[in-house]
Amino acid sequence: MKKSWWKEGIVYQIYPRSFCDSNGDGIGDLRGIIRKLDYIAGLGVDIVWLNPVYKSPNADNGYDISDYFDIMDEFGTMDDWETLLEELHSRGIRLIMDLVVNHTSDEHPWFIESRSSIDNPRRNYYIWRPPTDKHEPNDWQSIFSGPAWQYDSNTGEYYLHLFDKKQPDLNWENPSLRKDIYAMMRWWLDKGVDGFRMDAINFISKVPGLPSVGSKLPDADRSGMQYYINGPRIHEFLKEMRTEVLEGHDILTVGETFGVSPELACRYTGGDPPEIDMLFHFELMKLDQKTSDRFRYTPWKLREMKEIIEKWQHTLHGRGWNSNYLMNHDQPRAVSRFGNDGPFRRESAKLLATLTLTLEGTPYIYQGEEIGMTNPRFESIDDYRDVELFNHYREQSAKGVPDSELLPGYHRFSRDNARTPMQWDGSTHAGFSTGTPWMKVNPDYSEINVHTELSRHDSIYEYFRLLIKLRKENKTLVYGDFTLLDPGNPRSFCYLRRDDEKTFLVTLNFSAKETELPVQTGSSGNSDNGGWEIKLCNYPESGKKDIHSLLRPWEARVYTKI
Ligand code: TEU
Numbered sequence: 001m002k003k004s005w006w007k008e009g010i011v012y013q014i015y016p017r018s019f020c021d022s023n024g025d026g027i028g029d030l031r032g033i034i035r036k037l038d039y040i041a042g043l044g045v046d047i048v049w050l051n052p053v054y055k056s057p058n059a060d061n062g063y064d065i066s067d068y069f070d071i072m073d074e075f076g077t078m079d080d081w082e083t084l085l086e087e088l089h090s091r092g093i094r095l096i097m098d099l100v101v102n103h104t105s106d107e108h109p110w111f112i113e114s115r116s117s118i119d120n121p122r123r124n125y126y127i128w129r130p131p132t133d134k135h136e137p138n139d140w141q142s143i144f145s146g147p148a149w150q151y152d153s154n155t156g157e158y159y160l161h162l163f164d165k166k167q168p169d170l171n172w173e174n175p176s177l178r179k180d181i182y183a184m185m186r187w188w189l190d191k192g193v194d195g196f197r198m199d200a201i202n203f204i205s206k207v208p209g210l211p212s213v214g215s216k217l218p219d220a221d222r223s224g225m226q227y228y229i230n231g232p233r234i235h236e237f238l239k240e241m242r243t244e245v246l247e248g249h250d251i252l253t254v255g256e257t258f259g260v261s262p263e264l265a266c267r268y269t270g271g272d273p274p275e276i277d278m279l280f281h282f283e284l285m286k287l288d289q290k291t292s293d294r295f296r297y298t299p300w301k302l303r304e305m306k307e308i309i310e311k312w313q314h315t316l317h318g319r320g321w322n323s324n325y326l327m328n329h330d331q332p333r334a335v336s337r338f339g340n341d342g343p344f345r346r347e348s349a350k351l352l353a354t355l356t357l358t359l360e361g362t363p364y365i366y367q368g369e370e371i372g373m374t375n376p377r378f379e380s381i382d383d384y385r386d387v388e389l390f391n392h393y394r395e396q397s398a399k400g401v402p403d404s405e406l407l408p409g410y411h412r413f414s415r416d417n418a419r420t421p422m423q424w425d426g427s428t429h430a431g432f433s434t435g436t437p438w439m440k441v442n443p444d445y446s447e448i449n450v451h452t453e454l455s456r457h458d459s460i461y462e463y464f465r466l467l468i469k470l471r472k473e474n475k476t477l478v479y480g481d482f483t484l485l486d487p488g489n490p491r492s493f494c495y496l497r498r499d500d501e502k503t504f505l506v507t508l509n510f511s512a513k514e515t516e517l518p519v520q521t522g523s524s525g526n527s528d529n530g531g532w533e534i535k536l537c538n539y540p541e542s543g544k545k546d547i548h549s550l551l552r553p554w555e556a557r558v559y560t561k562i
């Protein structure tokens with residue numbers, strides 16, 4: 001297997017709007033990030049991924065770009081961005097930028113021209129269709145609720161928007177559009193960026209003719225997704241991007257790809273060179289969300305989580321490359337979702353970190369994960385900020401669904417769960433801003449914040465640091481193979497990571513009950529430890545001398561074979 005820095009590296013994701021506000025306007029910014037670089041570097045991460053910082057009217061917090069070549073006013077200037085890049089590089093940290101090229105803002109000059117007349121040269125930069133029987137051209141549904149088409153009275157046609165109506169989809173069938181996108185990517189590479197996280201990248205090729213779903217399919221399939229996910233020309237476009245832009249650059253590319261199987265992931269990430277280096281799949285994110293209703297909870301079992309992880313670890317081993325994440329800016333807080341944000345918050349936050357950082361594939365840590373931040377439970381819809389939620393709310397309340405029925409779903413699944421301001425200390429607004437934050441701080445900030453965390457010798461932050469160090473010092477944890485132990489066990493998740501040199505054993509108790517280990521690792525007071533030496537444990541007495549045969553509630557341990 002080919003080795004590389006982006007396989008061995010660890011990524012820290014920053015959502016700039018919510019990270020740190022340097023000038024008191026309530027919005028996080030680039031200067032704020034620069035202030036916190038030693039904090040980030042202290043974790044031992046090597047790569048920072050920034051969510052979009054380009055000019056944007058912020059219908060979807062920067063995922064609606066109006067100028068690819070400039071920085072959003074609220075976040076600062078291009079000079080600030082250059083300083084950030086320099087300061088990261090001087091600490092040995094690389095920077096990857098979000099690349100949003102499935103759509104732009106409707107305020108992008110291309111779209112303004114495109115909508116101006118049917119024969120404008122930019123008309124075909126977007127996807128326009130005349131009405132069908134005075135209605136939408138087809139029955140596709142927007143990912144953010146409602147039809148995926150918006151009527152424009154100026155020319156009497158509809159344009160396609162898979163996301164909000166302020167995010168018109170670009171027409172990748174048009175070679176001039178592709179040329180302009182590639183030129184923009186080269187421009188950022190010339191500025192020194194170290195890679196791209198490609199937003200919704202497997203949505204860019206739509207099935208020609210844009211067929212309607214029709215009424216035959218069951219409800220879950222009515223979105224039209226089957227006509228644009230991994231569409232007919234996706235591999236061709238990515239290969240073209242590789243030749244036109246990426247070739248000759250030593251960078252990291254990661255695709256955000258909803259609806260990809262492990263086999264397909266091998267096709268995307270397995271070539272030489274690969275189409276994209278790695279991708280984010282959504283199978284774990286669907287564990288507790290199995291219906292087409294984004295805000296409906298479905299119970300999940302640990303066994304299912306183990307099956308998914310095992311399948312991805314096995315299928316991609318030697319044939320592609322994984323990326324591992326338990327949350328990001330679109331997902332609930334991992335500790336509230338997969339852990340225990342009550343009495344075992346600290347233990348379970350560390351346990352989840354152990355999982356992310358001991359699998360094959362590149363690990364991604366999202367801001368606040370390293371201090372165990374939790375989902376807020378806002379009591380009023382007005383406290384939320386996300387366009388996805390508001391569009392859903394508008395649709396549902398128009399149908400007469402009361403707030404009290406909608407709030408539990410929002411508490412659990414709103415993307416704003418991950419977007420509340422970073423909790424730096426116990427002062428007003430958690431030290432995020434001296435002004436009024438753009439979104440309320442989670443009320444638990446007086447207990448959960450960086451300052452309190454760093455003052456403890458057993459902090460979650462420190463545990464992340466130790467795990468990262470362990471991974472860096474042991475390439476077995478990066479490249480080794482994966483064997484699941486005791487797959488049917490409903491409470492524990494245990495596995496081996498192995499190569500020619502070393503074997504690691506990871507044991508995770510995903511429950512508040514004591515659980516037996518599937519492997520003989522010796523017991524308290526017993527010198528026969530089965531040849532296992534403990535390297536890391538999320539309980540204070542680190543277990544070095546005292547090796548229990550039972551895993552305590554939410555206990556995580558990493559052993560190595562001696
Ligand atoms: O997300 C794309 C996407 O399809 C999902 O993550 C979707 O947001 C999720 O299933 C919830 O419905 C990306 C970005 O990560 C997201 O923040 C943007 O809003 C979206 O693209 C549009 O650019």
Ligand code: CA
Nearest residue numbers: 021023027029
């Ligand atoms: Ca600010």
